[in-house]
Amino acid sequence: MSRVRNGLIGRGLIPVWLLLPIVALFAVGYVLPLSQLVLKSLQSEGSWSLKSYLEIAHSPTFFWIVLRTLTLAATVTLICLLVAYPLAYMIARCSPRVASLMLLVVTLPYLTSVLIRTYGWIVLLGPSGPINKTLLQLGVISEPLQMVFNAAGVYIGMVQVQLPLMVFPLYAALARVNPSLTKAAQSLGSPPTDAFLRVTLPASMPGLVSGCTLVFLSCLGFYITPELLGGPDDYLIAQGISLRVLILGNFSDAAAQSSLLLLAVIMIFLVFRRRIAEELDDSSRFDDISPLGATASGLAARRPIVERASLLSHHVGLRIHEALTSVRRPLLRFFAGLALLLLTLPFAVVIPLAFSDAPYLTFPPPGYSLRWFSRLFSNTQWLDALSFSLRWAGLSALLSVAVGVPAAFALVRHRFPGRLAIYLLLISPLIVPHVVMAVSLFFALAGTSLIGSPLAFALGYAIIGAPYAVVVTIAGLKRFDRTLERAATSLGANQITILRTVTLPLLLPTLASAAIFAFIVGFDDVVFGLFLSGPNATPLPMRMWDNIRLEISPQIAVVAVMFLAVLAILGLLRLFVGAAIEGRRSQAKT
Template identity: 65%
Template sequence: MSLVKSSFKSSERMIIVCLLAPVLILFLFGYIVPLVNLIIKSFMNDSGWTIQQYVELASSKAFIWVAFKTVTLAAVVTVICLLVAYPLAYSISRSPRWLAILLLFLVTLPYLTSILIRSYAWIVLLSPNGVINRALMSWGITSEPIRMVFNATGVYIGMVQVQLPLMVFPLYAAIVKINRGLTRAAQSLGSPPSDAFLRVTLPLSMPGIMSGCTLVFLSCLGFYVTPALLGGVDDYLIAQSISTRVLVLGDFKAAAAQSTLLLAAVVVMFIIWRRRLAEELDEQSREMLSEKRGCDAIGLSLRSSLVERLATSLQVPYIRLHAIFSPVRLVVLALLSIFTVTLLVLPFVVVIPLAFSNASYLTFPPPSYSMRWFNSFFRNSDWIEALGFSLRMAGIASIISICVGLPAAFALVRNRFSGRLSIYLLLISPLIVPHVIMAVALFFTLSGTAMIGSSTAFGVAYATIGIPYTLVVFVAGLKRFDRNLERAAASLGAQYRTILRTVTLPLLLPTLVSAGLFSFIAGFDDVVFGLFLSGPGATPLPMRMWDNIRLEISPQIAVIAVLFLATLLVLGAIRQLVLFMHARPRVGPAELTRPV
């Protein structure tokens, strides 16, 4: 008996190894080895091991100031995103189904759209003769244009707009799970609606607040594109510092040291919040969080909140204040939600008409309309070659991500083994680790080889940043999968391969499409890897866009924005078609076994 159990466990371990081996091998050579090489390089000089680079950074007032500005930017953007996103997330959770779907689509659209396109749109919106300045002057708020771009103001506005979806999604996921009967119970006991929100809804949504703040803060620490395009000379952050030392100064050792310090900061925070980031996979942590939320909801928390203590000491004015605010709360909530949605979609309102402008320069609104910029795009071989390269590489990387991500998700969701949570955190860590660090590490590893400026380098890079998206989507899909369908097929004598082909994969088809879409966009929209890995025969479309925005700022980018949005609509239509076909009634086991 023990021999049988031992043989079964050995077979199970072999299956887990086979499922995880492809993704771990890819991560080993495309992610782990480059990062280790980067860290080693930061401790090396011509004479051997040294900490000289770190000593110089610690004594450099310029680097300390850059690091301080980076952390300050990340913290301020996180707070602003929380304040702006919470009303919208709350409104979505309380909206009718059709309106909630529409609002979630409007939140998702910017997340799926190129950061370069959105940054380009903000240059148009915030320029001295842009829409916002003209509106402020026409309303009499200002008498002359306000400088809002190529400075800190532009960076903060652009960063908040880019990071908002990362805050809205966790908040919505947390708020929608809250039992609305709890707030009604509080109101039935005499608590005004706004007071019930502070006492019940806000504390119970704290997991979403913490998750959203963690994602936004970590993402901001190493963000490169928006600060580089919308900021000025004084808005120099650590990601730009690393890039400048590699691409301009050729100071590789200092760049390695700065990258290692930024990586260490991100890894520390990643470890601290690992339970929150792996909540979808880690049932134990989710149960502990649910129990804590349940205790708080029924008043069993041992510590009273700050709101509770203030309410007790200032009971009368506190209740009067809520009585004044409660009647207008819905109006305030609606106005704040409209403001957030406007902030999310405003770049698209501007950039689409620009694609059809007849002007030879950037101006909004366009003086007249034509297809001249579309004709210019399709006649330019450089743009077409870059577009073809990006489509090819992003498509290949998406296929690789699905092929190695799906087996890994099966291994992680359907098996319990030592190190399971650690492997999951490793595989989703590229979502958190700044791409500038990964790109510099890959550049150092491949420098001096023929892979720099090759399709292979981009394939590995795009697959590495696409796998976390596919893994997260697959894990969520497998957690929701009803395994009774597989058991029913097995009870009818079907082999495992037959079950996988005829039951499991067809039911997971919508998940496969979603995973492929997200991983494709992750590679197609990337700029940072293009800065370090591009070559004469390997120049992705984002690099052409990057050069155009920095050197020319023509309506050509608006054409790409329209094509990008059209592609998204086509892919979205395909996904909806798959969902529709997937929802059609199927002949089940009962019908197959029913006598004729």
């Protein structure tokens, strides 16, 4: 009896040991710095005080900055929804091969540096850029439009950056909708557009809500694109925090503003926690939408306004639906193509610029050469920065995978109290603005030798990379077929042997994806570099940042081409590993 009890206790401690590494990492590099940030906002001149919050409350300037930030976040979210929905719907209804290709087109910008994409928009939207030149040649305008270094450039750049965050959850929700439901509605006399409003749209609401939440929260603390594409009148909260820390040295006000931004993000995050944590739920009602489930939850409970209006004026509504039905496919293709064009347009500019032979930035290039490649590889500062980013982003990615994979196993294969809370904590760095995390880490490390050291970057990169490792591994484990594990168990293999010889080898593509995501998020980061850089710790994104702000030379395009080449190699390697694993899996089942 005691042996059984001890076995149950030991089994109950498994998730504790699996979660211990990542919880310890988050406690030191995430929870503790954020707690110190909040405490610092409550201090003034060495004593406890609400002075910073009172100044914020009585500051009309801060009010307008908050209003501008909220307006930007809401507008970008709405535009992303309108642009992304047709694309996600088309991907969900395409053949698997075409859908895979379109998803690759969506994923590539998501994995590519925000700096590179923003650089592309500076070239595209400039007074002498290709968009203005095309409009002038067509006679649409008589003089170049000012579309960069103002609000217009910020909105365009932000929509392009945030669009993948809207496409992915929408596609996931639409792909789960049973197509037979809309066919059944059409067989009963409902026009296709009416069937869409009655069936597909309500069933896709989980993805719609998740996408809008992710985009809105990401926009609240976004720093890079507004800073590079905006003007002096487009000042946002994240820029205000950075200015107070890096320029003014007003740490108390910066801590107070960071704490308010953190509080707002956490509140929204908690409101939608069930939707955000849906991947962890084994009994999600959207995994397999049946006609009964769709009717009960989608149609009866949440009938759209358009449906109610059509009930009041059936004949008018029917004619509108019939008119839309005749043009729905061309419109769908047009808007989906527009979304893909928006996602890929910066690359159409950046790649040719890398091979320009002009001594300055001009598009289209007057000729082509490798002069900018040669200049980059002869510049020791750029090479040192590249070496630094490769080393420490790579090591941090390995650390992220090392702590994230065990945590994913604990969350997926074990049930314990506080499971949802721990999951939300581990993925919260995906939501909390990087500027808030960077400022908190800066304050926590201030006065120590870690500021300006590679270890500070390793810690920061691991904090923002580990959530990707957790999320990607959880998705892989949810799709994992445990038949081979049960077969190994029936043959007498213990859990360690099964993990080493069956589970981890079959999860290699998932682990590779987790490592790639964790590496890219660290390699691409600028915000931590702004607060943690030093003479011996300057990552490549900081060199790119300074170049864009001070020079805007084609050297950034060279880095972009190299980045895309590395992504292509990593993607091909992952496909090769995945194909090899799938072949082994098929042989084992046979």
